[in-house]
Structure formats: structure tokens, C-alpha cells
Amino acid sequence: TVQIMIGLFTILCGLSWTFFWTASVSSGIAFWGSSIYISTGAVTIATEKRLIPNMVKGSLGMNVVSAVTSGIAVFVLCIDLSYPYICSSYSHYDGQSNSSYYSRCASSSVMFVVILIFNLLEFCISVSISAFGCKAVCGVKPTVRITTPRN
Numbered sequence: 001t002v003q004i005m006i007g008l009f010t011i012l013c014g015l016s017w018t019f020f021w022t023a024s025v026s027s028g029i030a031f032w033g034s035s036i037y038i039s040t041g042a043v044t045i046a047t048e049k050r051l052i053p054n055m056v057k058g059s060l061g062m063n064v065v066s067a068v069t070s071g072i073a074v075f076v077l078c079i080d081l082s083y084p085y086i087c088s089s090y091s092h093y094d095g096q097s098n099s100s101y102y103s104r105c106a107s108s109s110v111m112f113v114v115i116l117i118f119n120l121l122e123f124c125i126s127v128s129i130s131a132f133g134c135k136a137v138c139g140v141k142p143t144v145r146i147t148t149p150r151n
Contacts, residue, residue: 002125003041003066006118010034013115023079030115033073037122040066044129053137060133067126073119081112 014030024030040062047059 001041001045003037003044003122006122007034007037007041009118010037010115013111016111023076023083024073024112027076029069029073029076033069033119036062036066036069040126056133056137060130060137063126063130063133067123067130070119070123070126074116074123077112077116077119081109081116 010030011034014024014034017025017030040059043055043062044059047055
């Protein structure tokens, strides 16, 4: 359920980012990334209810895709935070006071940091679920070797 909540929060923040240009908006990571998070969470919840081997494999694959997606999202959000165009997109508003300008700029930066933290959390969750799924599916079955002595 955490993956679904992160996906919903990311898509809602992505909708508010469409008013100014960022690398997150141009790459679409806020939209396709959050849809991957939501679908991964749904598959993981369905797998938790029924432990069918093919569903566990599907959940494993979706969590690997989700981990890669969240890694890309972290990279793109770091690019967004490293460039000052977040605040420069608000400069086209005429007649606003300096306090209004700086409050919009600060709220945008805080929103990017919160989404960055959520994407790091999504990465950790996806990697840990993938590790448990891999142990369940890809685990080596113990074999017993019997040797008979030669006479």
C-alpha cells in the first residue's frame, strides 16, 4: 500500500509541476513513474493474498522495474534541484511582492525534496521486496549428495 500511496502523491505533485518547465515534467517521470509505482503496489498486494509462483515472479519483475524507475526519478529530481530554473519560472508574474516570489520558490523546492525522499523510499521498498521475491523464486534448492564407497 505504501507503493500505491507514493504513486498517488507523486502524480498529484506532478500535476502541480506542469505550470513550469522542469526536467521532471519534460521527461514525464512524475506521470509514468507514478503509474509504475501504483501498478507494482497492486501486483504486490495481489501476490500477498495468493502465493502462486507465477504471481510471485510477476511481483518480482514489477518491483525490479519499479526500483529502476525510482532510481531514474531520483537522478532527474537531483537535476531539478541543482538548477535554479525552479525559481526563475516564477519570474514572469508581474506585480507580485518579493515575499510572494520567495514563498513560491521555497514551496517548489520543498515539494521537489519531498518527492525525492519518497522516491528514495520507493527504491528501498522495491529493492527489499525484490530481494525477498528472488529468495522465494530463484533460491537454490538444497540437494543431498549420496556417495557410495567403492570396493
